[in-house]
Amino acid sequence: MASDNEIYFQRLSExxxxxxxxxxxxxxNAEISSGKSRAKEVRALExxxxxxxxxxxxxxxxxxxxxxxxxxxxxxxERLGILIRGIEAAIASRADIxxxxxxxxxxxxxxxxxxxxELEAFGSxxxxxxxxxxxxxxxxxxxxxxxxxxxxxxxxxxARVGS
Amino acid sequence: xxxxxxxxxxxxxxxxAAAGLGYNQPSATNDVYENYIWSLxxxxxxxxxxxxRYETVQGQPANNLIFRTSPGAIYSxxxxxxxxxxxxxxxxxxxxHIGIRVTGKSRVLHECDVAVLFKDExxxxxxxxxxxxxxxxxxxxxxKFYTSAIQLHLGRGFIGLxxxxxxKERYFVTNSGSANVAKLIRYHxxxxxxxxxxxxxxxxxxxxRFSRAFRNFxxxxx
Numbered sequence: 001m002a003s004d005n006e007i008y009f010q011r012l013s014e015x016x017x018x019x020x021x022x023x024x025x026x027x028x029n030a031e032i033s034s035g036k037s038r039a040k041e042v043r044a045l046e047x048x049x050x051x052x053x054x055x056x057x058x059x060x061x062x063x064x065x066x067x068x069x070x071x072x073x074x075x076x077x078e079r080l081g082i083l084i085r086g087i088e089a090a091i092a093s094r095a096d097i098x099x100x101x102x103x104x105x106x107x108x109x110x111x112x113x114x115x116x117x118e119l120e121a122f123g124s125x126x127x128x129x130x131x132x133x134x135x136x137x138x139x140x141x142x143x144x145x146x147x148x149x150x151x152x153x154x155x156x157x158x159a160r161v162g163s
Numbered sequence: 164x165x166x167x168x169x170x171x172x173x174x175x176x177x178x179x180a181a182a183g184l185g186y187n188q189p190s191a192t193n194d195v196y197e198n199y200i201w202s203l204x205x206x207x208x209x210x211x212x213x214x215x216r217y218e219t220v221q222g223q224p225a226n227n228l229i230f231r232t233s234p235g236a237i238y239s240x241x242x243x244x245x246x247x248x249x250x251x252x253x254x255x256x257x258x259x260h261i262g263i264r265v266t267g268k269s270r271v272l273h274e275c276d277v278a279v280l281f282k283d284e285x286x287x288x289x290x291x292x293x294x295x296x297x298x299x300x301x302x303x304x305x306x307k308f309y310t311s312a313i314q315l316h317l318g319r320g321f322i323g324l325x326x327x328x329x330x331k332e333r334y335f336v337t338n339s340g341s342a343n344v345a346k347l348i349r350y351h352x353x354x355x356x357x358x359x360x361x362x363x364x365x366x367x368x369x370x371x372r373f374s375r376a377f378r379n380f381x382x383x384x385x
Contacts, residue, residue, distance in 0.1 A: 004167075008167075008171070012171070015174065016178065019175075019179055019181070019182040019187055020187035021181075021186075024311075027309055027310050027311040028310070028311045030314060034315075037342070085310070086310035086311050087174075089309070089310040089311075089338060089339070090181075090186060090187075091177070091178070091186055093360055094186050094192050095186075096360065096361045096362070097195050097196055097360070099361070100199055100202070101199050101202050104199075104202035104205070104206055105205075105217075105228065110228045110230065111228065111229045112191065112195075112198075112229075112231070112232050113231070113241075113242045114231070114232045114233065115233070115241040116241070128190065128232045128233055129188050129190055129191055130232070131188065131191045131194070133198075137184065144177055144181055147173075147177055148177045148178075148181070151170060151173045151177065152174070155171075155174070158167065
């Protein structure tokens with residue numbers, strides 16, 4: 001039976017895909033499938049120098065401690081944490097970055113335009129999309145960001161996910 | 164309906180509203196991030212006493228800032244793309260660009276998300292319709308916006324890039340991070356900056372490193 005965290009993960013993934021944020025789910029799943037690397041101490045069998053004993057030669061095997069890398073899977077709490085951080089990056093960070101750019105450049109708008117013919121965005125994987133940063137929209141983005149961060153904080157508390 | 168359902172519904176409504184603002188376009192988010200790193204570089208030049216003005220590809224003052232959505236030729240006139248014209252007193256003038264192609268040592272073209280180059284090189288390239296040489300690029304940054312840990316292939320790609328466009332003052336910059344990519348890039352002695360976001364220590368440190376590069380440029384040319 002799926003845990004609450006697995007259910008949250010599934011529901012949030014569905015919501016993101018429906019909203020065109022499937023790329024956030026893809027990136028989160030890529031991190032999850034890579035697992036966690038960590039060093040592990042093992043006793044590895046090593047063969048020493050060849051000893052010539054006249055009619056036959058032997059190698060003396062011995063065990064030595066060695067540090068090798070292993071991979072562990074993320075648990076359901078960690079998986080949910082990865083997805084939550086992804087949502088924060090896609091939405092809250094985006095709002096912050098827009099504000100920072102407009103403040104640093106001290107302009108009202110910035111346009112982004114493709115060189116070639118304008119292409120329609122293909123779902124959320126669209127490339128070369130014409131778009132604009134507009135100081136008039138900053139406040140809306142920041143309010144959205146604050147609301148989202150508050151909701152995700154509550155979800156973290158319920159799911160006992162670290163920040 | 165449980166409390167949890169209300170919370171998920173609230174998150175769903177927020178995500179839907181964010182989609183309405185265009186936040187669901189990953190390419191657009193990456194464009195904005197590159198622009199942010201470019202802005203930090205411009206601010207770093209200003210902090211070292213440079214006069215900066217925004218110019219178009221025609222060399223005219225830019226009334227509206229326009230940037231590329233994917234890397235292109237410095238000489239492209241598809242739009243009045245903007246670059247920052249930077250002048251330190253007594254030094255050769257520089258330009259700071261977003262998304263231009265640069266010729267590596269192998270004579271293969273590479274994309275530079277943020278590039279600081281000598282103005283005379285930029286003028287030559289615009290006049291002759293050629294791409295700038297990596298040796299004339301003072302600072303280059305590869306910028307990656309990821310919503311999860313960045314993938315190893317990006318680190319591998321960056322190391323390959325620095326082999327061809329020179330390693331000095333070449334930066335791998337991301338809002339995210341990865342212990343494996345950090346280990347890889349550090350081992351190969353190139354520069355990396357993770358978790359670079361507005362109001363973070365990491366963003367201040369990156370801007371300081373850009374400032375240091377401009378300081379060294381000024382000292383070397385006076």
